[in-house]
Amino acid sequence: MKLSKDNPLTWLASLRLTVVLLAMSMYLIFVGTLAQVELGIWQVVEKYFRSSFVYVPFDVFRSLLYPGSEETWAYGHWFPGGFLIIGLLLVNLLAAHALRYKVTGKGNMLWLGYGLVLAGTSVTAYTVLEPKTSATIQQDVIVMMLIWAVPMTLIGVGCHYIFGSRKAGIVLIHAGIILMLVGEYITGIGATEGQMWIHEQGASNTIRDIREAEIAFVRDLGDGKEEHIVIPQAIIESAGENDEPITDTTVPVKVRVDRWMANTEKVSVDFEDGDRTQLLWTMKEKDAATGTEMDVDQPSVVVTLFDGEKRLGEYLLSTVGTVRPIQLELDGQTWEVSLRFKETHVPYTLQLVDFRHDKFTGTTTPMNYSSTLHLDAPESGESRDAFIKMNQPLRYDQKAFFQSGFFQQSALNRNLGTVLQVADNPGAWVPYLSCVVVTVGLCMHFVVSLLRYERRANASA
């Protein structure tokens, strides 16, 4: 395709646009970093990187230019968000390939090139799609990367015959980057992350998402079974804003949200009760945890519960561990009501046999954490031990369980149990593959450039 200079497609495929977009992404990432001084990392990701447009307050530069100042700066400006910039970069890249990367191969060599690309792609696709090999990807991804290098080299050689030596490497590099962006998109929509807390000698099948809370009504059905009815955070928040009670036939009571607090801490208060002063506690609202603090928001909520039209009372619920759930007696059934981090339950349990936390002699610096677990899956009849430590997760049921930390009784400094980070990411393998694609492409391109440079140098000598 040959286009005139004035054609908008030429502009869309231009390197000028590439450079502008790359520069804009640098700016976006920079302000997205500065914003983490004030905002939580997930808020920043949603606002700056997973959005089409973002309003960048000038205030983000305050921490850079006037680090001690407390005064908030006014104004700001609109800027394209991560999705828009990446989308435009993709359009730019595809247009460039459509216009500038022409098939230069001829005859049999061209067909050989197509064949090699097809063969390499099929082998790669097979390794990804075949369940057994994809399990290997999960277990030992480094080995898999080395194996992938082989089909990728085939594809590289194929591209060499199709696009010529100068462009082959670049085609691979760009393909790898597109793959990486696609992988991030899959992660963005499909991945879940959570934590599993297991007490020493205890067992758990519960994964908590510490980024989201829910009000839970839990009833014991006997026989080790429980009924959980939950109200998600989004509904709680909108009910609080609209001042409309939550009524749903599945929820045993009517819930009026009086106050939603996104992040709170427990504080003591003196309560004057006649002539006596009682020491009580309450939840105090505080700023959301920022990205640079690496802390977790602990929301609380004040709700009034109604049984039909009968007012049952006003309650303070919180995710903070020391705030106990409330008990409700309704039609002879006992419900435990609490605000908790969003829970999901898996059809198997992990029992903590032993948790180790070694420190370096004479320091509080952790040397290692590790958990010895017992896995019980009644459905498949699987029952085995598993060992997890830093950089060595347990992979089971498409999920990965990582050693993340521990919880302890701070007064006694006694370890109570382990905290596992649970990740479920259908796109987890994509970055690994794209890393191989880009690396092979970069190596090809630089080798070709070097050879060309040397040839030129020899010719001129």
Added chain:
Amino acid sequence: MSESKQDRFETIETTGGSKVLRALPYVLAAVIAVYLLMGAYKVTQPDELSRFHYDTLGKVPVSQDGRVKPFDTVARNALLQISQKQSLMDEMLLKGEGTSDKPAVIWLAELMAGRPEAMQRRVIRIDDPGVLGLIGKTPEDGQLFSFGEFMNPPSEGAEPIYFEVGRQAERADKVRDDLRKPFDEHVIGLMRKLSLIQRLRINATPFVVPPEVQGDEWVPIVKDPREGLNEFALDRKAGQTWQAMMKALRDDNHQAFNSALQDHLAFKQDFVPAKARKAAFEQGYNRYAPFSKGIALYILAGLMGLLAMLLRPILPRDGYTALWRSGMAVLMIVFVLHTAALIVRIWLQGRPPVTNLYSSAVFIGWGIVGGAIVLEKITKLGVASLAASSAGVATLLVALHLSKDGDTMGVMQAVLDSNFWLGTHVITITLGYSATFLAGFIAICYIVFGMTTSLMDRKMARAIAGMVYAVICFALLFSFVGTVLGGIWADQSWGRFWGWDPKENGAILIVLMNAIILHARWGHLVKERGIMVLAIGGNIVTIWSWFGTNMLGVGLHAYGFMDGAWAVLTVIGTNILLLMSLPLWVPTHLWYTNYRLKHPPLLPPLQQVMIGSGLLIVGVLTTAAFLTMTLMGTLNIYYWFSAWLLLFMMAAGLGQLIEGVRVCWEQREERLKGLPASA
């Protein structure tokens, strides 16, 4: 100006020329090598001039902060943290005791033995006027104070100042990080110093008794100050001999001290032989101070590179060859020294070379110099040498500064404890930093010398542009692969490939910067000058990623942060921004290099020489004065906002000087030609 002189860098003479000149690089290399080897020999020899064998004491392996290290390292690090200095030379020399390179050991030994003079040594550094006021001092009293001044009651029946400092520090510690005032930070810092001295004084640290049973750990003489001496430790031979040493030192009995020390060390050599060997070696490494020697040699190599670059148009071919080769010889030798020091650290630590900020500085410098040596071998212009040496000096100075934070070979947090990822991701990303810095440093040479001197002829400019392009290609390769490997490490460690945290964002910014430069070049959007400006910009991005993002976490909020590292970064960043923008403001035809292509020199040669030397001398003197005053701590950091001006001044001075000399020389030759040939 003859054509052959223009082409000189392509034709370094490999044969012929004066024999003396040909031998010069080898002689120079031999002299430096002998100097370095002599130094190495010296540290293997015990230096037992004083009555007490402090040198042997320095070898004794002890455990502190989770690592077994020589007593010498403990002493140096402690003194460095408390006083920002590794030695107390002045006071020691006054007393005529010991030589200059081991006072830290003497100070610590006396402190742990409880000798009275330990309380009198002025070792505690206080800069903040508020804290000085708290302890009843003024800036006129100096910056260094003794531990006794805190522990002894100022008057009869009064309370020691130590307690008041403790109370203030406790209060300040409760203030939220972002609300702390400079006074709070400083008083916490002071308390940290005092409690370190206190723990050393009562022998609570370092741990001197090694484990005797598998699975046991090192233990200190005093576990808990409230419980007094640790009976378990005193039952062990190591504990008994240690106590004997301390008692002998207290009693000023050097014979008893030396023999107890002999027993103690012999026991440990017998008991933990591998640790004892490593500790002895580490003491030798400390005494050798390879990076201090490295800084001096890098300066020498840099000056020779500069000379080669400047004198290329003047010198005859064999002279230039000798000069260039000598510079290369120095650079290669200091690179070997740098490499050896890195290898020793790898062996001592049992880890890949980059484990913390300190070692990253050392490794980045190494990477820059290694890359530049290859470039210099190809281009033979002196430019890469000059850039590499400046970078070598800069990174080693940064490292020396960072070493004030404590042990440079400290233990690794559990989450970082993976030699595989430290060896792949960290190394690759650090090499990416190195390459980006190298491109930036070379580009700075291009801009500064191109704007102010007539040295930047077309061939040289093209060669520099080629170097910068090649280095940026490598920078993109390393920074991209390193960033992706980092994502993979994160995915392997906590199941998330990319989390948008500040450090990750910093890494991707470097990748994007390099990608921008390359795409802009491929699209012919920028020419040589534009690429140079962007390459210099790469330095800012890299510094941000290396240091800026770390500071975002600890201190962007904090009060008083501007007196410290943040101010330094601001000054460096502003200077780099000016170096980027000046070449854009000044049209290329006004650059002195381009001006001279079409015009004769502005001034007659003699005036050029005079004005050139004047500029050079003023520039050098001002820089030297700035440096000295900064080292003494009496210069406001903001004076360094003029660093770019000094740089331009010195470069312009050099350019005028060289050009003037050259024109004089040519005129003289013309005159000689004009004379009738005499017999």
